[in-house]
Amino acid sequence: MKVDPNMDPVDFWQQHYEKASPETSGRPSAGLERFVKDRAPGTALELGCGKGDDAVWLVKQGWTVAAIDLSETALDYAQANAARNGVADKITFAAHDLMTGFPDGKFDLITAQFLESPVVFERDAILHMAANRVLPGGMLLIASHGSVPSWSWDYPDKVYPTPQEAFDNLNLDASDWNRVCVDNIDRMATGPKGEKGTVTDTVIALERKA
């Protein structure tokens, strides 16, 4: 699927979610289960929450969750998801465009799972800002695509940054952080129409030194 990279981001993501089913997998991102499950809960900010499965999971693990997204339709689906799970009053969902600034506050966890966009998006600068909002002892957890599944909008021959390049692109002072994971991790995934395939995630899990 070819996307016009100059398309307005709000229009792109609205159309994306309007065409999508409100149904969700009901499962959290693999990175959360792997790197957050055993952490003491605190305050969490989710960037680009989509249909809300991660926010729901986090709140059920005891986290106080704020979750933002650009798309009002995604947020409607996420609110409905939270309501189905009986946690609607425990998650603060908000429409927010990260290109216009960063949400207020500092957090014990900032999670950005596949916060990626084929239209205008200053991803590395946004994730650099996110790192500045992680409290001492807290975690920045980022997952991005490291391969092209058949159902993706990306081009099949796309070259992805290595994990180290993805880390370097964040432009952080490495001495401030414990590297919990800077690696590619494979997993079985299901596409929007039920397609199955192995995908590679580039996972960056950093803990800010206390």
Ligand SMILES: C[S@@+](CC[C@H](N)C(=O)[O-])C[C@H]1O[C@@H](n2cnc3c(N)ncnc32)[C@H](O)[C@@H]1O
């Ligand atoms: C690839 S989706 C990932 C959604 C979800 N985290 C997941 O893993 O399924 C990227 C998400 O980022 C959101 N997004 C894109 N640009 C954004 C922006 N400028 N500000 C806030 N959210 C944005 C989109 O609306 C979309 O929900």
